[in-house]
Structures are given as structure tokens and as C-alpha cells.
Amino acid sequence: MTTSYSSFFTVAALLFLSGCAQQSNPKAPSLKGQVSQLNQRLDYLNHQVSALMQQNALNEQSTSGVYLYPAAHTGAQVESQIGKLLVSLGQVETEANGSRALLQIRTADSSPLPPFHATVDWGQVDSSSGKPLTADMLSQPINVPASLLPKPEATIELRLSGLTPEQVGYIRLHGITANTADSPAAPDAVKPLSRQ
Numbered sequence: 144m145t146t147s148y149s150s151f152f153t154v155a156a157l158l159f160l161s162g163c164a165q166q167s168n169p170k171a172p173s174l175k176g177q178v179s180q181l182n183q184r185l186d187y188l189n190h191q192v193s194a195l196m197q198q199n200a201l202n203e204q205s206t207s208g209v210y211l212y213p214a215a216h217t218g219a220q221v222e223s224q225i226g227k228l229l230v231s232l233g234q235v236e237t238e239a240n241g242s243r244a245l246l247q248i249r250t251a252d253s254s255p256l257p258p259f260h261a262t263v264d265w266g267q268v269d270s271s272s273g274k275p276l277t278a279d280m281l282s283q284p285i286n287v288p289a290s291l292l293p294k295p296e297a298t299i300e301l302r303l304s305g306l307t308p309e310q311v312g313y314i315r316l317h318g319i320t321a322n323t324a325d326s327p328a329a330p331d332a333v334k335p336l337s338r339q
């Protein structure tokens with residue numbers, strides 16, 4: 144007799160559960176949308192963390208410049224011939240021939256920048272390793288002349304031709320050298336935005 148009661152309760156419970164499973168939850172579409180948004184946000188954060196780790200690893204090994212990964216959304220500092228500099232990159236945006244971005248350079252101790260010139264490289268990164276691909280790298284000289292100083296910072300508009308914002312994987316600032324008679328800037332070097 145006990146067996147038939149337990150069988151009855153088991154069958155009743157299964158029928159009840161199958162009925163619950165067939166009822167649609169009105170909140171399900173909303174929850175699916177929220178889960179999708181969370182997954183997208185998690186993918187974005189994972190990409191940002193990966194880019195930041197690669198940027199930091201490259202800068203730890205670099206002795207002559209500084210790497211910035213746009214996806215990292217984080218600046219970096221570099222020891223240069225003109226002192227310790229803090230370098231950051233604004234949002235990379237679409238432009239007719241590729242992309243553009245603002246490069247901010249400032250002294251770490253807020254002292255005035257001396258006149259200087261440098262080179263900016265940019266290119267794509269390897270999708271599996273995250274390392275810079277240098278075969279198709281592009282470059283342009285920049286110049287911060289004495290006429291735009293003394294100031295502790297300079298903002299330079301970079302024209303990153305040849306690549307869309309999604310393709311710009313890294314930017315490297317290097318060859319930071321004080322302007323002197325023996326070491327002049329390139330005549331076609333890009334100058335900071337103010338009073339250019």
C-alpha cells in the first residue's frame with residue numbers, strides 16, 4: 144500500500160513540474176536581454192584588461208619609448224631625455240583616410256615642457272598574442288616648439304592614416320629628444336593643437 148501512495152505522489156509531482164515548465168515566464172525576454180548586455184560588458188572588460196596587460200608588459204621591456212593600446216583606456220609614463228612624462232590617448236575616431244586621436248603629453252612633476260620632438264608609430268596587433276605587428280607599421284614625426292611653451296602639457300592631434308579605429312591596436316611614442324641646433328625637428332612634424 145505504501146508503494147502505491149509513493150508512486151501516486153511521484154506521478155503527481157512529475158505532472159506538476161512539467162506543467163510549471165510549460166508555463167512561460169513573462170520576465171524571460173527581459174532577463175535574456177540583461178544577460179546579453181552583461182555578456183557584452185564582460186567581453187568588453189576582458190578585452191580592456193587583456194590590452195592593459197599587454198601594454199604594461201611592453202612598457203616594462205621598453206627602454207626607448209612608450210606603448211599605448213587604445214583598448215586599454217589607460218595612460219603610461221616614460222623616462223625620456225627630457226624627463227619623466229605622462230602620456231595618454233584620447234578616443235580613436237573615424238576620419239576620411241583612416242582614424243584620428245588626441246595624444247596628451249605632460250610632465251610628471253608639472254614643470255614646463257622643454258621644446259622637443261619625437262616619433263609616433265601606429266599599427267595593428269596580432270589577434271592571438273596581442274603583440275604589435277610591425278610589418279605594416281606607419282609613423283609620423285611630432286614637434287613641440289618653444290613658441291608653444293612654457294606649459295606642462297601638450298595635446299597633439301594624430302592622423303592615423305590607413306587604419307580604421309577598430310584596426311588601430313597600438314600607438315608608440317619614441318625618440319623623444321630636446322630641440323637643439325644639433326637635433327632639430329623634422330620640417331613636416333605635427334605640432335600641438337594650440338597655436339599650431
